[in-house]
Amino acid sequence: MKKILVILTGGTIGSSLKDNYISVNSDDKKYKIIELYKKKFPNFSSETVFLTSEPYTILSENLSGKYINSLIECVKNALKDNPDGIIITHGTDTLQYSAAAIGLVFNKINIPVIFVSSNYILDDKRANGLTNFALAVNYINSKKSCGVFVSYDGKIIDSLSLLNHLSFSDKLFSLDTNGLEQVDFLIDKNAYGNISLTDTSPVLYIKAVPGQVYPDIDKAHIKAVLLETYHSGTLCTESQDIMNFCETAYTSGIPIYVVGMEERAQYQSTSLYNKLHFIVLKKISPVTAYMTLWFKYSISE
Secondary structure (H helix, E strand, O other): OEEEEEEEEOHHHHHEOOOEEEEEOOOOOOOHHHHHHHHOOOHOOOOOOEEOOOOOOHHHHOOHHHHHHHHHHHHHHHHHHOOOEEEOOOOOOOOHHHHHHHHOOOOHHHEEEEEOOOOOOOOOOOHHHHHHHHHHHHHHHHOOOOOOEEEEEOOEEEEOOOOOOOOOOOOOOEEOOOOHHOOOOOOOHHHHHHHOOOOOOOEEEEEOOOOOOOOOOOOOOOOOOEEOHHHHHHHOOHHHHHHHHHHHHHHOOOOOEEEEEOOOOOHHHHHOOOOOEEEOOOOOOOHHHHHHHHHHHHOOO
């Protein structure tokens, strides 16, 4: 008999339609995903004991450091009961960020921990939540490998490889590397289990767009900057605005990290990266880079 802990955090998979708005379920409906699984797969259900835990219940767009810390503690406590696996139900909007955080903290875990979400509420016939949940249960019961993953649309994906969603799409995309080896120089990966995140991030995350206007840096709060390049690893480096921004950051002791470059022939615009004092990260998901830096700069808070 397999023992699986289901950690419920809300999100669309734990929501229903109320007064024309999607909102998290009341107490009597929050276990619906488990009930649906048992009803559709009674033979498999008889081989599995589902335990539950609820560290918080939110729509995932409201995610902050305190919620991720709570989730980390919940997983730590769950491991004391030696489950065969853990399923974390989560909203799709910020799924990648929580999954990356758990993947960093529990990079040496000896059971599968799998995030599960749904593109629509479970009452909607278009919803893939039950399919994603069933795949996660099957993966845990077969124990193909250990680690932190996401189950989505028939795939089990490493949590540290995930990219941000495309606009208007719930589809998940990933890199062909989990990126853990790329963040070792930023922070000792063995330390993740002993640190927590500040509630609001000390990392200013900026994505490249044409005509970018760079903000003033709140030196009391911002400890680092993450710049996400265009797909070719480039940024506009000829504007006076970025030069002023980078100089202010440098003289204030605020490092600027750049993510999005690959080992390939570079464009002329990247030749100024050293002059702008950029710290260029190797091939790593911007999500994983952001969460790594959030951990790193939470230590000194």
